[in-house]
Amino acid sequence: MLNIEAIRAQFPALHRQVAGQPAVFFDGPAGSQVPQSVADAVSHYLLHVNANTHGSFVTAHESDAMLAEASQAGADLVGATDPDEITFGANMTTLTFALSRAMAQTWSKGDQILCTRSEHDANVSPWLLAARDAEVEVQFVPMRDDTTLDLDALDELLSDRTRLVAVGAASNATGTRHPIATITAKAHAHGAQVFVDAVHFAPHALMDVTAWGCDFLACSAYKFFGPHVGLLWGRREFMEALPAYRVRPASNEIPDRWMTGTQNHEGIAGTIAAIDYLASLANTDESLSRRQALALAFEEIKQHETPLLQRLMTGLAELEKITVWGIRDPARLAERLPTVSFTHADHTPLAIAQKLGERGIFVWDGNYYALEVTQSLGLEPDGMVRVGLLHYNTEREVEHLLGALRALG
Numbered sequence: 001m002l003n004i005e006a007i008r009a010q011f012p013a014l015h016r017q018v019a020g021q022p023a024v025f026f027d028g029p030a031g032s033q034v035p036q037s038v039a040d041a042v043s044h045y046l047l048h049v050n051a052n053t054h055g056s057f058v059t060a061h062e063s064d065a066m067l068a069e070a071s072q073a074g075a076d077l078v079g080a081t082d083p084d085e086i087t088f089g090a091n092m093t094t095l096t097f098a099l100s101r102a103m104a105q106t107w108s109k110g111d112q113i114l115c116t117r118s119e120h121d122a123n124v125s126p127w128l129l130a131a132r133d134a135e136v137e138v139q140f141v142p143m144r145d146d147t148t149l150d151l152d153a154l155d156e157l158l159s160d161r162t163r164l165v166a167v168g169a170a171s172n173a174t175g176t177r178h179p180i181a182t183i184t185a186k187a188h189a190h191g192a193q194v195f196v197d198a199v200h201f202a203p204h205a206l207m208d209v210t211a212w213g214c215d216f217l218a219c220s221a222y223k224f225f226g227p228h229v230g231l232l233w234g235r236r237e238f239m240e241a242l243p244a245y246r247v248r249p250a251s252n253e254i255p256d257r258w259m260t261g262t263q264n265h266e267g268i269a270g271t272i273a274a275i276d277y278l279a280s281l282a283n284t285d286e287s288l289s290r291r292q293a294l295a296l297a298f299e300e301i302k303q304h305e306t307p308l309l310q311r312l313m314t315g316l317a318e319l320e321k322i323t324v325w326g327i328r329d330p331a332r333l334a335e336r337l338p339t340v341s342f343t344h345a346d347h348t349p350l351a352i353a354q355k356l357g358e359r360g361i362f363v364w365d366g367n368y369y370a371l372e373v374t375q376s377l378g379l380e381p382d383g384m385v386r387v388g389l390l391h392y393n394t395e396r397e398v399e400h401l402l403g404a405l406r407a408l409g
């Protein structure tokens with residue numbers, strides 16, 4: 001079992017107060033808080049290292065070593081065996097635009113790209129724009145009524161013209177998980193590549209590019225207790241062959257050919273610390289590899305998050321005026337993450353977020369860039385209220401939220 005009090009003690013932000021009450025951070029899907037160890041790693045790099053790469057002096061060597069360690073940590077996090085397959089960048093959106101621009105150079109008129117209606121727009125717009133440039137068609141896999149992806153429709157849409165399926169590991173709006181291994185097998189049967197947006201998934205469960213069989217995956221450290229840094233994994237053969245947009249003097253080796261300009265070294269140092277923080281949650285005396293520790297840690301996270309999600313769902317179900325959008329069946333909670341979006345019969349999402357915000361409960365409202373989701377559900381322009389639970393949240397906080405919602409009438 002996770003020792004939540006000891007964990008919370010590592011996160012200075014969790015001790016903030018709003019209007020004399022402890023702040024409740026249910027805004028994790030937009031960005032998690034960081035433990036002290038992450039801030040220490042960032043500050044250590046800035047104050048004691050802070051150099052460019054490939055120089056002939058000690059701080060440059062230390063920067064090279066830090067980046068090599070970060071690649072290994074990233075590979076351990078996503079389940080890759082080759083650290084050179086890890087690229088860091090500004091954020092998932094920027095990395096995905098860079099990848100999409102390069103991929104578009106390899107597509108031909110008449111090819112087809114598949115997106116889904118369950119995506120954050122960072123896994124839609126890059127493909128729409130790349131497809132426009134390459135004169136390639138884009139089709140969307142719809143959601144079923146329960147917000148799961150319609151895999152029968154995927155079967156119908158896939159053809160030998162399909163070059164790419166872009167799919168999220170989980171929706172940042174509904175929390176619905178997508179069956180990546182199944183989708184990958186279907187796509188590969190038609191010779192299509194699979195790009196996975198794991199940004200929302202990453203703080204909750206173990207990513208596994210090997211088991212999923214996908215070709216590319218992107219996530220963001222600031223969603224898994226790290227700094228504002230994006231991470232892209234891609235199969236070596238593709239990352240080496242794709243025509244990356246780069247400056248001429250830069251190395252053409254992976255990952256350098258994708259890591260344009262000087263990177264956010266301090267953020268990358270903090271990303272190592274974030275991955276090590278996650279591994280530390282394994283809470284065992286056994287000596288484990290970082291990957292093994294991460295696997296155990298995510299089991300512990302699930303053990304903590306699941307009862308919180310159950311309590312949140314039963315509490316919301318008792319509130320007649322609230323409609324939860326997404327998987328509601330208590331028997332199917334394993335198919336979703338503890339991110340819950342809802343609307344209220346009498347109050348707009350913005351009004352609810354503001355009322356809760358005044359009470360120190362941080363939730364998001366709107367579409368959180370999951371535009372395809374809110375459009376499909378007919379919920380534009382107001383969107384939904386989103387409550388995102390992370391492992392540092394507590395049952396007391398969930399009860400506090402439910403009490404505040406009950407008070408809305």
Ligand SMILES: Cc1ncc(COP(=O)(O)O)c(C=O)c1O
Binds near residue numbers: 219
């Ligand atoms: C599911 C999902 N994908 C992509 C993104 C974009 O990530 P970034 O801010 O790193 O570009 C987000 C951010 O909220 C997200 O939730």
